Amino acid sequence: MDVQTTQIHVFSDASLKGYGACCYLRQVGKDGTVHTMLLFGKSRVAPLKPVTIPRLKRRAAVIAVRISKLVNRELKLSFDEMYFWCDSQIVLGYMANESKIFHMYVANMIHEIYQNSSPSQWHYVKSKDNPADMASRGASVDELINLSWLSGPDFLKEHDVKAYMEANNVNRKIEEHDPKVKPVKVLKTSAAALNIAHKFLKYSTFNGLVKSLAILQKAARKKTWKSVSATAEDMQETEVLAIKRTQEINFQEEIQTLKENKSVRKDSTIATLNPYLDKQSILRVGGRLHRADITTDEKCPMIVLMYSHLAKLLVRHHHHRIHHLGRRSTLAATREAGYWIISGASTVKSTISDCIACSKLRKLLQEQLMGDLPAERVQRTSLFSHVGMDVFGPYHVRERRSTLKHYGLIFMFLYSSAVHIKMLDDLSTDSFINALRCLTAIRGHVTTLYSGNATNFVGAKNLFDRELERVSDPKMQKYLLDYRITFKNNTPESSHQEGAWERLIRSAKAVLNGMAINYKERIDSQTLKLHSMKWQAY
Numbered sequence: 001m002d003v004q005t006t007q008i009h010v011f012s013d014a015s016l017k018g019y020g021a022c023c024y025l026r027q028v029g030k031d032g033t034v035h036t037m038l039l040f041g042k043s044r045v046a047p048l049k050p051v052t053i054p055r056l057k058r059r060a061a062v063i064a065v066r067i068s069k070l071v072n073r074e075l076k077l078s079f080d081e082m083y084f085w086c087d088s089q090i091v092l093g094y095m096a097n098e099s100k101i102f103h104m105y106v107a108n109m110i111h112e113i114y115q116n117s118s119p120s121q122w123h124y125v126k127s128k129d130n131p132a133d134m135a136s137r138g139a140s141v142d143e144l145i146n147l148s149w150l151s152g153p154d155f156l157k158e159h160d161v162k163a164y165m166e167a168n169n170v171n172r173k174i175e176e177h178d179p180k181v182k183p184v185k186v187l188k189t190s191a192a193a194l195n196i197a198h199k200f201l202k203y204s205t206f207n208g209l210v211k212s213l214a215i216l217q218k219a220a221r222k223k224t225w226k227s228v229s230a231t232a233e234d235m236q237e238t239e240v241l242a243i244k245r246t247q248e249i250n251f252q253e254e255i256q257t258l259k260e261n262k263s264v265r266k267d268s269t270i271a272t273l274n275p276y277l278d279k280q281s282i283l284r285v286g287g288r289l290h291r292a293d294i295t296t297d298e299k300c301p302m303i304v305l306m307y308s309h310l311a312k313l314l315v316r317h318h319h320h321r322i323h324h325l326g327r328r329s330t331l332a333a334t335r336e337a338g339y340w341i342i343s344g345a346s347t348v349k350s351t352i353s354d355c356i357a358c359s360k361l362r363k364l365l366q367e368q369l370m371g372d373l374p375a376e377r378v379q380r381t382s383l384f385s386h387v388g389m390d391v392f393g394p395y396h397v398r399e400r401r402s403t404l405k406h407y408g409l410i411f412m413f414l415y416s417s418a419v420h421i422k423m424l425d426d427l428s429t430d431s432f433i434n435a436l437r438c439l440t441a442i443r444g445h446v447t448t449l450y451s452g453n454a455t456n457f458v459g460a461k462n463l464f465d466r467e468l469e470r471v472s473d474p475k476m477q478k479y480l481l482d483y484r485i486t487f488k489n490n491t492p493e494s495s496h497q498e499g500a501w502e503r504l505i506r507s508a509k510a511v512l513n514g515m516a517i518n519y520k521e522r523i524d525s526q527t528l529k530l531h532s533m534k535w536q537a538y
């Protein structure tokens, strides 16, 4: 047979038992003979979970296009035409749809069908003419042989298939309330006038805010961003604009009332300020200084809401400008600049408390936790047994025509803080030993001496040790050993260990200096000179 046209016809159908599709080759000879045969069939059992028939029919349609793809790929024959047949008007409606949006599951299926076929290839077939019906319901062997499963439906054997198509043309519109169609939401938006003050929160400095605003305004006027920079005049203009925009948000009701030439409500936060709107519609403090010979900003400052972001920026700006002065100065600087912040004192207080520089400058120093006092300071012993000592001075003392340097030597009894002061002619070891002898003669035996690391004290200890070594008389040695004075040098570079008697030196000096002035013996303005003064304090 000479073949004139070769066509592929794919049928799909579904029932509650299952769904499937089958594919037929149709060849028309030049002599008009028609030959049809089954190429491929496929069926699936319906899911256990009950689903609707239209849904199964959609899945059958998907199988139909997959079969067509397979046949196309495997058969390696050139086909003139390919037809898809389906007995569901709903599925055909989905294929023909161009405007509605489906839910995701249906949309994915339709997408796959569209990828492998075009809507014009899909046609309606009556259920009785649909051979895929057997794939969906199942059939016995006899039925398979007798019925149209193997050879295809009768209308395929006719010469003109298109006549069947035209006779069975159906409406392919989707119903208005099809549950598979996704409802479309239409959102209507309207643009309202935007107050730029909402953007101020992004700025942490007042200058940064004003500068950005100035550049933005200038760029808007020029309608370009190229070579736009802010001048001092722009900054001044924008500063006022920033206040105005903020006021429009914070004092909306008050501004509206004043525009209507009415008084603001008595419970308003700014009622006591007697506010008014100036020519630029900026809310200012009324006050009683209208006749004063000062600038308007000073007479009638602009009102700023307490704790607002702009108020904080303003306070921070002026606080930095006056180099971190205190609350009063910062508040005064803000008012001088022409801003009246409501509850300004507390706004300034909270802003300064957040200022890192101020917290560094005014922070209380941390103090060392003091350790326990040494036993000598708190255990009762005989008078002047444990003694701390130190040298202070020099004092310039005039003897006849010469001026000599003299020093004071302070002994402090560690338990009771009793003080004994001796005068040292110089800082030699001999001089110190003399003073120590005097102390022991008057006050009694000293067992332990605490001192700093002054050279004369270290020398005395060495001398004592040497003298003791020289003593050969056992009685004398026993006596000295019995009355031996133990020297304890404090740790080098740790003057705090001598704090107790260092403090008494200060008191002793104050008394001595006072005595010298009382005696009107002060001659030189630079140095204190005591005229042959023989002093001894107890």
Ligand SMILES: [Zn+2]
Pocket (backbone or CB within 6 Å): 319, 324, 325, 352, 355, 356, 357, 358, 359
């Ligand atoms: Zn500060």
